[in-house]
Amino acid sequence: MLRSLAETSFSVLCYNVAGLPALLSSGDPATYSVEMGIRISNWDVVNVQEDFNYHAYIYSENTHEYRTATSGGVPFGSGLNTLSHYPFSNITDLERTKWSDCSTFDSADCLTPKGFTFIEIQLDDGVTIDLYNLHADAGTTAADETARASNLAQLSEYIAANSADNAVIVMGDTNTRYTRSDDTILEFVEGLSLTDGWVEYVRNGVPPTKGADAIVCDENNMTNTCEVVDKILFRGNNYITLTLENWNNENAAFLDADGAMLSDHPPISSIFSWSLNSAIHLSNAVGGPHGDQFTDVASAAAGQTVTSITINAGDRVDGVSLAVSAPTAKTFAHGGTGGTANTLTLNAGEYITAMEAHWGQKNSQTRIFYLKFTTSSGRSTTATMLAVKIGDVIEFDPLSVSSGDGSSSQAGRPLTTGRVVDISLMEEGGDGQCMVRVSPYEPPQMLDLQRTYFKVLPS
Structure with a gap:
């Protein structure tokens, strides 16, 4: 955790930790996993991928207060986990979703239930970020490209349905490059109104051209200018403004004593500052993970006048509605209509x-x-x-x-x-x-x- 950061700033890290069984891994997971777990503790929120058979090593000396439980090693788990110094919201359990499509032509993508996860991070009272982690299909064959495009489309549909109008951070191993003609990372980013931290911070907002030569990293001299397949994508909303303060390839901070990489992927990081719309005050969402979340924050506007609030309840609260008279008369209603309606007219x-x-x-x-x-x-x-x-x-x-x-x-x-x-x-x-x-x-x-x-x- 970067404790020198301001109270309204936080750091994130995305890291494929190469935790496949030693026979399948290109790294040395038994030796390096404990060290990776220690070093990632310096960031506020961390998404890891390939956290399979050495999960206990990663967590053994890690100091994050909030950590998701393993879904299992190969071939049972997705390898996706989140570690945080900020609490997880009490209304969302970690949701794991398996990809609908995978390809066996390259990198044995169907060997494990790869997919994506969703959890809500609480930065402050009423200030939350929808956090997504993913590990997309690898490889460059036609079958791989088709499966990977399907992966991103599936995730895009999920975010549109479950995080509409919310502040969002997506970070994971996308296995994509902007330069690949058949990769759909640009369409994914633009379709969800996301910003790529690397594109924004390093390339002044201009993504690489499709079909251009790959901007490959030199493992012996890795800089921020090369493109990695791991991405940090983000957006704010009508309430929370996320400002990207930094993006960095953290390879140099994750080398062993001989200068070798601890994983076959370099970790990437970002620092965000956040500010709030002073015209809006949000509470925490309350309850649990057993219903559908909703928010009307995108419809909140200056000058609105609340005329009444209604709670429908019997043995439990069934629904809530808020009537607004200005600038346009409208009723925001959520939940059911059972029980007795108790209306307070303001x-x-x-x-x-x-x-x-x-x-x-x-x-x-x-x-x-x-x-x-x-x-x-x-x-x-x-x-x-x-x-x-x-x-x-x-x-x-x-x-x-x-x-x-x-x-x-x-x-x-x-x-x-x-x-x-x-x-x-x-x-x-x-x-x-x-x-x-x-x-x-x-x-x-x-x-x-x-x-x-x-x-x-x-x-």
Whole structure:
């Protein structure tokens, strides 16, 4: 982790660690994997490829706090993993997707379930990046080119469907070159409005020409000007602006004592700074990985006036909708229409200032059981189911909202405290919890910090 970076900057690294079994690997994975794991710790977010049979060595002395679990060695795993000093979002598990097509004509691409992964990285409260890792089909035969084009098309469709309007970083071993006539990396980048860090930083935004000679790296004198098949691609959105501060081929930092490469690929890195649209305030997304994510951030614009907010809920929160009157009347609705609709109509000049959410488990899947929005006038709308168990202490204050530690956010307000001694079973909540109905006049405070989120807009 580059600790000299500003608070609103972060570093990323992409590295094919050549972790195939020694018989198949062109590197020396048993000797080098521990050392690679140590050295990659210096970057904030790392995507690795070919992390197969020496995964335990990579992780053994690595210091990243957040790391994805192996999917297995050859021939069971994809070899794709992410290591981060930033937390993973609680609403996304690592999603692994196998390529629909592969080619056996070169590099034994069908030997393992190569593909791509998706996970969300949380830089700050409400500031997240959709991170993709990939390892595309290798080789240059016609069958390889066809399979690789199919790989990129499959990933493009997934990003368009699952990360529409989100800030995105894609980094991995694409096995592509801009100079190859049949490679589709340029179409992939342009189709998703991505920027290639190498093209932007080293080539002033001008990609190499299709059909031109390959810009091959000299292993004994590797510079940033040569093209590698590993790529770092990125885009911001209406809320987050990502600015590329640096792109670098890190080969020199990953050599052994004799000057040999630790892997058959050089790692590449970038440093990004980020800034936020001051007209928009986003909370974290809350809940879990068992539903479809959504965002209306692309539709957020200055001058919009919220007229009402509706929560549909019964035993659980079923849906939320927000009505906007200006500059164009529109309703943003997500989820279902079941349960009872609880609508709060806002007065002139009134706006939403705080959100509180609690979630639990229903049939082993995450559900939102309590949701509350509070306005600048102190009025609120709630859905009032919550996970509790006998022995829990409930604190509530009908005159104020909770702070992040379970205390009152307004000094001088009396808190009422009670310990749960008897409950009526409403829903299984998991972890020995049950779902009980709580009076809307007594909104619960912090019962489970791991399943609670609270945010107040800055004044």
